[in-house]
Amino acid sequence: MGEPLIYTYDIDGEDFTRAGEASSSVKNRLKMLGVDSAAIRKTAIAMYEGEINMVIHADGGTITVIISDDAITMVLADRGPGIPDIEKAMQEGYSTARPEVRSLGFGAGMGLPNMKRFTDEMKIDTVIGQGTTITMKVYLHSDGL
Amino acid sequence: MMPVKLKDILELPECRTLVSAAPDREVTKIFCCDLLSIAMSKAPAGCVWVTVMGNRNTLAVASLADAACIVLAEGVSLDEGTLAKAGEEGIAVLSTELPVFDIALEIHEAGGL
Ligand SMILES: Nc1ncnc2c1ncn2[C@@H]1O[C@H](COP(=O)(O)OP(=O)(O)OP(=O)(O)O)[C@@H](O)[C@H]1O
């Protein structure tokens, strides 16, 4: 393929109804590029969970997706409250989601574990009071693109 | 055994079709869950997803997880905009007054899923 493709999305922290649109858009782009469907599914799930978390917990942010020959890299950067205890946040079932968010079906405490499970690399950088940047990578096989 | 098609589900007497989709799409399994991040990772591609969670995020999850069909139980519905979007994305949406288990059982008995 050559040069990596880079896409950037602004995620609106107010708008629940639009949360997930960036992930859908990436999914469609990957389909058009002919990326193998397992890698698309992994990317779509991980990015959606991250995108929703930015809306629910961090008042929005920016997602950058880099598609290169060997991997899909997602960088999710927000200016939210930060994550005080990453180890706890990564546990299945741990959630601080508010009641009104839970009533929409969120709050199982499975988002971060899903992101970890469906990606090949995941790194969380967080500073309390300043924000969180999560970088995730899904590897592509050499014949993937 | 004959593969189960979406039209077999669309024809169920207990269900109202809110959005139709490719009738010959094969459906794979029935999946019941209301928590979105569990559905996201566990719903099999091509499934019939039975839930009482009726909002825009339900559709986003169905779409990203490649569900063939959303069945809204307990008389739950979706707003017009979301239904229109489901149509664009080719995901069928049905609604029933039955509880989750009862409609899942009915789909199971009708289709052998
Ligand atoms: N971007 C973020 N900024 C601040 N806190 C976060 C962020 N992402 C996650 N968290 C914290 O980590 C917790 C666990 O996140 P996770 O996505 O696993 O669960 P959840 O969002 O609460 O529920 P679910 O994803 O199952 O709907 C959250 O409840 C929240 O406290």
Ligand SMILES: [Mg+2]
């Ligand atoms: Mg989450």
